[in-house]
């Protein structure tokens with residue numbers, strides 16, 4: 086129920102189960118100039134801690150977070166794809182999580198091309214340090230300690246990419262990450278309590294070759310899926326110029342779905358009913 090998944094004040098540290106969107110930058114210019122942070126998302130659920138898509142600056146944002154996020158205590162890292170704004174800090178996080186390889190612990194989940202081939206983003210020596218490496222595939226169920234998730238169909242994006250649908254004791258919190266819109270995308274994301282969407286562009290790129298969502302795509306998705314709450318993030322320059330919170334308000338009015346624009350460090354409580 087919506088009442089059980091509340092947005093928290095940034096300084097509210099009483100919730101034990103929460104996610105924190107450390108960064109909301111999405112495209113090259115915004116990342117290069119750090120107009121928004123390009124750090125990933127931290128998830129804390131029943132004692133399991135993971136980072137999703139550790140883009141540039143994730144390590145720094147963890148250290149500066151209040152309370153600090155101790156990367157040596159991470160239990161897992163998930164990469165949705167190998168693009169640089171999603172994966173740059175993966176090696177330093179794996180190194181910290183395993184105490185430089187002295188402790189074989191933690192898990193890494195990633196598509197195969199993050200791990201093998203000429204554009205692999207995970208250093209090969211770190212493969213031996215992590216307790217378990219799992220290659221992500223489409224529409225599969227995964228778990229590590231207390232965290233369970235399912236992957237989406239393969240997204241329409243230049244590299245192998247999967248969205249992540251977390252199952253927090255029956256409540257779905259979904260990360261619909263980089264992709265061009267296509268109708269078959271939607272099925273995996275149905276019944277999401279919270280749907281977090283990477284919305285890089287305000288309008289489609291004139292070339293038609295930029296495989297990212299724009300605001301009209303989000304409107305289509307929200308009208309179809311009708312999550313209890315939607316969060317926009319991963320903004321490119323055209324989105325920042327359009328003011329994400331105004332875009333969110335407009336989408337809320339047009340779809341009837343409550344929509345908010347993420348800000349760097351925004352926290353979402355995930356506490357269960359009991």
Ligand SMILES: [Zn+2]
Nearest residue numbers: 166168242263
């Ligand atoms: Zn990408």
